[in-house]
Amino acid sequence: MELHSDETIWYFFKKGESHGFSLLFKKYYPQLHVYGLKLSNNQEITEDCLQNFFIQLFESREKLGHINSLKAYLFVCFKRRLIKQLQKNQNNIPISEAQLFKTNFTFSSEEISIKQEIQFLCTTTLTSLINQLSPRQKEVIYLKYYSGMNSSDIAEVMDMNYQSVLNTLQKALTKLRIASENQQIKSILKKN
Numbered sequence: 001m002e003l004h005s006d007e008t009i010w011y012f013f014k015k016g017e018s019h020g021f022s023l024l025f026k027k028y029y030p031q032l033h034v035y036g037l038k039l040s041n042n043q044e045i046t047e048d049c050l051q052n053f054f055i056q057l058f059e060s061r062e063k064l065g066h067i068n069s070l071k072a073y074l075f076v077c078f079k080r081r082l083i084k085q086l087q088k089n090q091n092n093i094p095i096s097e098a099q100l101f102k103t104n105f106t107f108s109s110e111e112i113s114i115k116q117e118i119q120f121l122c123t124t125t126l127t128s129l130i131n132q133l134s135p136r137q138k139e140v141i142y143l144k145y146y147s148g149m150n151s152s153d154i155a156e157v158m159d160m161n162y163q164s165v166l167n168t169l170q171k172a173l174t175k176l177r178i179a180s181e182n183q184q185i186k187s188i189l190k191k192n
Contacts, residue, residue: 004023006070006071009023009070013061014061014062021058024070025054028071029054031071031075032075032078033046036050036078039082039083040082045082048085049078049081049082053077053078053081057077125180129179129180130176132179133172133175133176134172138172139158140154140168140172143157143158144169151165151166154169
């Protein structure tokens with residue numbers, strides 16, 4: 001299991017480990033906070049509801065079962081809780097999701113601009129990293145991810161055996177992962 005994967009975080013959280021709760025909170029609080037603000041358009045209600053949500057989640061952790069997607073589970077549960085709180089604040093007048101999204105859910109130009117800038121930087125970095133791979137690794141990456149071929153078809157196109165394709169692909173992805181991690185570290189060091 002990956003150290004900070006959702007499965008690991010959920011496992012330790014359900015066991016009552018403080019670091020499990022801490023990791024869960026640090027990873028998802030900011031995302032849920034932004035989502036809550038978009039739904040409610042109210043900082044105070046969002047923050048109160050989110051804090052109560054995490055408290056209730058921790059208190060009921062032993063009753064919680066297996067989930068397929070931690071992120072989806074948290075977003076659904078928090079959204080339900082926030083809608084109930086918003087209805088309560090409006091004298092229990094029912095609020096439909098359509099009304100909620102119509103009135104509150106907006107994007108700022110800064111959000112879209114930042115997202116586009118991040119995508120551009122990621123694309124530029126990935127392009128540079130891919131171009132540093134060996135010719136065979138580049139070809140495997142191209143056939144797999146840009147042409148959508150399965151490993152058997154790649155083996156046929158490249159005149160390799162199936163296992164060699166898997167090995168080449170794995171080596172390429174490992175090189176990309178290590179190179180991207182090194183790139184992230186360099187960019188962090190430049191900022192400091």
